Amino acid sequence: MNVLLEVKELTKIYNVGLIRRKEIIAVKNISFDVKPEMFLSLVGESGSGKTTTAKIILKLTKPTSGSIIFEGKNIENINTLKELRQYWRNVHGIFQDPYASFNPFYKVDRALSQVFTLLEGSSFDKESIIKEALREVGLRPEEVLDKYPHELSGGQRQRIMIARCYILKPKLILADEPLSMIDASTRAGILKLFSRLRDEYKTSVIFITHDLGLAYYVSDEILIMYKGSIVEKGPPNEIIEKPQAQYTRRLVEDVPLLYKKWSGF
């Protein structure tokens, strides 16, 4: 299988208002492909449509038009609970706010035991699989399992979210701003967890981010999104060194750099 996920002419229009209806075009006719073992970044600012795209791929919301083909099958036809569960076993998500990703009423182990609903078969030693996954992401099960979300740090919570993926070993992960609420000094460690998923389990990741630097560092391909459309697509070096679209050029010029100073400053 050469292509894991195909996004074809995807569009999402929201209709707002009761009497005077207003159309908000969140995603405008976008198309792109994701290959196995690939890191791809959707880069854009808030309102660019990148999070909406992720939610559509995760089947959390329906597109207005266009299609998404996963492993050759149109995901629009995935409707029964059994099929949905199979889909989510292969395509999973990690969100930005490691606090909001947990229900504050339950201990954090619920976030991990939940995903066994997606795995077929019932004869699992759930406890040891969970403990193993926590160790894989650098957490000590004794320190973390019996706690409530507010008792853990942001970094620890995000690692637990990634541990979900170590249990599932999905083929594709949608990571929506996974590092933006993590302290800078611990970000590289979290990034390594994604790399290991790719190296060990051949997982592809679509990173949704506003951080061009992060996208440049980690991706095989970058897609720049602006107001719902993809304005430029390419490997990181080309995007940074030879940006073609006006928006991309502006982005590249305005990102503060460490090794070069802005002119006129």
Add this chain to the structure above:
Amino acid sequence: MIPRIIKDLLKIKKLDVSLGIFLGLVLLSLLGPMIYPVDPLSVVGPPERPPSSAYPLGTDNRGRDVLAQLIGGIKNSLYIGVIAALISLGIGVVIGAISGYKGGLTDSSLMLMTDVVLVLPSILIMMLVAAYLKERNPIFVSIIIGVTSWPWVARAVRAQMMSLKAREFVYMSRIAGLRDIRIIVEDLLPNMASYIFMAFVLLMSGAMIAEAGLSMIGLGVTKGISLGIILYWAQLFESVRRGLWWWFMPPGACLVALASSLLLMSTALDEYFSPRLKGG
């Protein structure tokens, strides 16, 4: 986790005061018949006597003991208040939760129904139904009140549901393949628990006043006693003009105390829970 919440709640002065008043009156109604075993409806002495050692709150126009009536009245008012509130809560939460979670056509149609019930003049409906039924027992009265008071609860629960639905932990439960019902019950309702409890308190307060209102126009329970019924008779026999203060003041004061202590409780709870919900 539960004991900690109770400990924290008891530290709030507003809650202590209001809970104290409310529980005091509840205890009065429960223990009263044992300490003061006088039948509220039978004639025990001369009519319209002011409070004395024999009759602590005096007698009404027929010679019945006002204190006994008060004790029995509080109990019935509370009873109707609780039942009516539970009925309203049940209907409102179910409709609001389903409407908010499902969205789309389900949401539109349920909300249309809610709006219709909302704009119906509930007092008139209550009066019509009550007048039509010759025999009105406490359950009937509770149902009448309960079935007309739920729309605001449904709308509020729906709004909470819609905002909670977009929280990331709900997404995580959805992509974990949990069934919708399980998500509503496990993920969403606990986060609304504090709100639902407050709604219950408010509903109860409103139901007791509604019952008093119905009774004061003669449409309350046909047999038995309640605070509203005492007030009805007191008002019917012009107790205000005639200065029979022991007849109308105690039930009025108790009704106000019950309703406002409940309102105060819900305010205190709201203050306690809201910053929590925001701060996480």
Add this chain to the structure above:
Amino acid sequence: MPILETKGVKAYYSTPLGYVRAVDGIDLALEKGIILGLAGESGCGKSTLVNTLMMNVRPPLRFIEGTIILDGKEISSMNRSTLKKNVWGVLVSLVPQSALNALMPTQRITDLVKDVVTHHMNVSEQEVISMAKKRFEQLNLEADALYRYPHELSGGMKQRVVIAISTLLNPKLLIVDEPTSALDVSTQKQVLKMLVDLKRAKIIESMIFVTHDIAVLRQIADWIAIMYAGKIVESGPTNDMLINPKHPYTFSLVNAVVTPEPEVKSRGLISLSGEPPNLLNPPKGCRFNPRCPNAMEVCRSKEPPLEEKSNRLVACHLVSS
């Protein structure tokens, strides 16, 4: 004479569980005409520090000890009303972190301007407006933004307006706390340009810029101070600090910066284990020792003093030896 000098400043938050030692012994000297970048991660105490530096200390925050001398005046011994009258807005101005959200939605910008100025100066409304207009023009801001309501302005515009208003009484020191964290990169650049212009036009003499974004400091700061767990661990000229960081924490911070530059790819990213400490009960000795790859025995027992080392100030036993 430095515009701001502090010695042993301590400010703690009083909580039911004890004192949170957010600012724990800060010695700082800011020379005139410098933009100082105060950098650190969340929870290091930098916002608390800048509020303390201008004596904006309200319960549960308590000023424990220390001296703060601003423009030759000891503000650490002044009471709140003196500060309001003679210091705030006039000598030093702070644009706090959530300034954008603190604008009254029912007030036009002109009302805010009038409030700020008439509190300190006895001038007519017209004079106030013309002062504001002049300042806006100096900074390339459209003057008619003055007549708008906050919600009619974009995020970047609001931020620039707030900064402009904070300079109206010509304070000597401007402190901005994370002014661009919520803005997109292009708007951020506009705001940063305005700050640099403020200094070039000599409207503001000195500035303290608080942020967690080291790349931004590279662009506008002359001097950088790194904060960790309530203490300053290193400070020095920007370029030197970034090319040759001496303190292990500075080294990790700089090497964790991710910018779209090939040097970052070849250098790789450093990650620290663990988390910043709980300031209720900070570690003994050097507060960074649990996470420091070079921690020695002395680091666990004795706190390293902030010492001068060539053109820097560093608090590290390894560097001192």
